[in-house]
Amino acid sequence: MLLEIKDLHVSYGAIRALEGVSFTIDTGEIVALIGANGAGKSTTLRTISGLIKPTQGSIMYKGNDLVKLPPHKIVEAGISQVPEGRRVFTRMTVYENLEMGAYTRNDKSGIKEDLGKVFKRFPRLEERRNQLAGTLSGGEQQMLAMGRALMSRPEVLLLDEPSMGLAPMLVKEIFEIIKEINSSGTTVLLVEQNAHMALSIANRAYVLETGRVVLSGLASELINDEKVRKAYLGEE
Known part of the structure; x- marks a missing residue:
């Protein structure tokens, strides 16, 4: 088991965002967290990244608890996040954004090699390498946010709402890229x-409702589950 989230509790003041969330991820998997807005999905990712500290629970990664580590140490350990809303550095170039992704590293030849890999995976970023990130389209910014996260050579990539605000054709492209990143060895x-898209590429999935895991299983089974279809896939 690569990552084990155990009994995670998070509060924003009096509001309880997570109430005992537990799940596991094995090496090489794509695991999806689905649920309505406000279910606690993004809070879960931000807690794993160290951006939010839980009031209770553990985040075990390769046998070590990450809960007390600052975010940059979690990146160094091998977990990188692509945040909701891209969060690219708009006044920096594409190239500078990608360099920022490697800020925990000092192996110059490895960084150069990974930059080449990112440009191979996202040719549009190479074309626009000297362009300011703020002038890119939404889809290109999403690619840049993903490329920037990959520059830290993560073993685990956390993706928060990668399809948000993108045209359907681009959504398809982004999900193909996620599958490709996974097949090249990143969990x-x-x-x-977009629960349907998530379940179509995931191995397993967990359904969150008001800060709790209410359903879990193989993605191929959940996509056909009547409750899931009604609540999250917009099907009667």
């Missing part, structure tokens, strides 16, 4: 409003 934890 993926995916939070996604």
Whole structure:
């Protein structure tokens, strides 16, 4: 088991965002977290990344608890997040954004090699390498956010709403890229409003409702589950 989230509790003041969330991720999997807005999906990712500290629970990664580590140490350990809303550095170039993704590293030849891999995977970023990130389209910014996260050579990639605000054709392209990243050896934890797309590429999935896991199983089974279809796939 690569990552084990155990009994995670998070509060924002009096509001309880997570109430005992537990799940596991094995090496090489794509695991999806699905649920309505406000279910606690993004909070879960931000807690794993160290951006939010839980009031209770553990985040075991390769046998070590990450809960007390600062975010940059979690990146160094091998977990990188693509945040909701891209969060690219708009006044920096594409190239500078990608360099920022490697800020925990000092192996110059390895960084150069990974930059080449990112440009191979996202040719549009290479074409626009000297362009300011703020002038890119939404889809290109999503690619840049993913490329930037990959520059830290993560073993686990946390993706928060990668399809948000993108045209259907681009959504398809982004999900193909996620599958490709996974097949080249990166484990993926995916939070996604588009439950159908998430379940179509995931191995397993967990359904969150008001800060709790209420359903879990193989993605291929959940996509055909009547409750899931009604609540999250917009099907009667």
